[in-house]
Amino acid sequence: MRSHISLVNQKVSFASAALSLLESDPDAREKKPLVHKALCESVLLHLYTAFHFYLRELAGSNGIKNPETIDSLPSLVGVLNQSGKHPSEVIELQDLAAHQGSWLNSFLAQYEDVFKSPPMPIEKKSFGTENFIELVDVTGQQVKSLDIDSLHYWLSEFKSLVLRQRETGAEY
Numbered sequence: 001m002r003s004h005i006s007l008v009n010q011k012v013s014f015a016s017a018a019l020s021l022l023e024s025d026p027d028a029r030e031k032k033p034l035v036h037k038a039l040c041e042s043v044l045l046h047l048y049t050a051f052h053f054y055l056r057e058l059a060g061s062n063g064i065k066n067p068e069t070i071d072s073l074p075s076l077v078g079v080l081n082q083s084g085k086h087p088s089e090v091i092e093l094q095d096l097a098a099h100q101g102s103w104l105n106s107f108l109a110q111y112e113d114v115f116k117s118p119p120m121p122i123e124k125k126s127f128g129t130e131n132f133i134e135l136v137d138v139t140g141q142q143v144k145s146l147d148i149d150s151l152h153y154w155l156s157e158f159k160s161l162v163l164r165q166r167e168t169g170a171e172y
Helices: 002-024 033-061 073-082 088-098 103-114 148-171
Strands: none
Touching: 002 033, 002 148, 033 073, 033 088, 033 103, 033 148, 073 088, 088 103, 088 148, 103 148
16 A cells, blocks of 8 residues: 555656646747647646556555555545445545536546547538538537646545545544
8 A cells, every 4th residue: 555655646646747847938839839738638647647556545545455456536436435435535425426517527537538539520521512612510519628737636535535534544
């Protein structure tokens, strides 16, 4: 379990460092869009890795013998249910993940969006109609981009949650 605590702390530090780089150059989005996007996704991926190791930390602190097998919140809940355990920390995570508009729900949705393939372009017909302007549907092509404010908010909320839950767990 100690190693999972250290890994959570390390990944939070990595996310914080990448976020600091983003914040140090406010014009990077326009001047270096590739670097900006890479750093945004780095923050997101490091933060998700911290969340992943936090789930394993919770598994270990609740007596799960092989916390390394935990790879998602549902797998943690399943293992804990089999053991007859329902810790408040995990219930809180479930509620946050399920509640539309919560920081954890939007963070997890954004993380999943990183792995989605772009939509297939709509195939154009080879013969156009004369004297008509061709319409192109762009409504499905809008991609949510990561922004520094969201990343900062998610990181702050995650750190607050982990610190609070660790303090509460240490009391018992």
